[in-house]
Amino acid sequence: MQVTIKLFAILREKAGVSTVSLDLPDGSTVTAALEKILVFHPVLNQSLAKSACALNQAYCPRSAVLKDRDELALIPPVSGG
Amino acid sequence: MQVTIKLFAILREKAGVSTVSLDLPDGSTVTAALEKILVFHPVLNQSLAKSACALNQAYCPRSAVLKDRDELALIPPVSGG
Amino acid sequence: MNDWIELSASPLSTAAAVEFATDPAAGGIDLFLGTTRQEKNGEGKSLLALDYEAYPEMAVSQMRELAARARTQWAILKIVLLHRTGRVGLGEPSVIIAVSTAHRAASFEACRWIIDTLKTEVAVWKKEVWADGTTSWVAGHTIEIPS
């Protein structure tokens, strides 16, 4: 299945990309997606540890199971306002 | 001595005047001034009981002693804002 | 001067208040508007407006003192404190307060303290003007003076 990964702020700058398309086996979890991202972008290792994930625009645990065409966003510590 | 009395809001409306000039003996207190006002404007009796006094634009106790040309204001309960 | 304190017979401008309070050292500006709220009286008559009256010399000096007292309690950059006199229609502001501070908590606290204190101390009065032409003075806060 195909999952779109969105990167923001410090993660986007470090990786040098804002969107990544990942091919993952059906039933993959968020954790599996993050592991695959780190293979391509090992520079994200430290920042990812402090980041949260949002699945289709809602925060989710890393145990969440992904579906085809999901949008998974990597959310570093927020600093709006 | 001469003292100017200022009336505001409900006191002004009830008395029908906003300023009264009072002739008082030297050394008169605020209480004495209020008693004299009530002689001319007995309609103020109830409202005066709930009012505060300000001497030259600062709140004062009724025991305060007046001087010539003082401005004594009768301040009904305030409702600004 | 870092305080703008005024009693005004003309409509108050929010934009001017914010412009005055704006400061490059500010992280937050809290602004409060007290506005005339529509109401019905005991006889079912609707409120048309509020008529504000002040003891101008004293009210302005009290408002200046409120700003000074706020500055002893919080680290404030700028204070705006504007109060209307005369007729204030439904939804219009009778008072505008703006406080700018480096950190936002102080702006909220100071702004709220100023409006709460103003209402119980400053020599201003309001009269309700009802749709049937009758008027009534708002009960208000009695000033307590130690004798």
Next chain:
Amino acid sequence: MNDWIELSASPLSTAAAVEFATDPAAGGIDLFLGTTRQEKNGEGKSLLALDYEAYPEMAVSQMRELAARARTQWAILKIVLLHRTGRVGLGEPSVIIAVSTAHRAASFEACRWIIDTLKTEVAVWKKEVWADGTTSWVAGHTIEIPS
């Protein structure tokens, strides 16, 4: 509609926010502006501006949800919640919140709750832009998610 929620790349208008929040049933409107504060970094360089980035779809949906959550806690007439993206210079607002309520206490409490909660939850980030051209992401609040 009684809420105006927007993420905007253009300067925010205080006057428009107050106009939207104005309501004849309101006795008070509290308005908060978060503004870029001048600072120096560890090397003595001055801050020029803040650059804001958002996850737009999520941030707007979170801001709408913040307004809805505020309404479950206070009796609110209108809510304005505007947030900038892009470059925000010194003294300029990056966020404007306005809350109108019948009684003033709720307007202060709700406005403060919204800014406090926004800062810890909403998918927006800011980067400091220094006078020497360097930039640094603000540390921010880590989102805690029960797993």
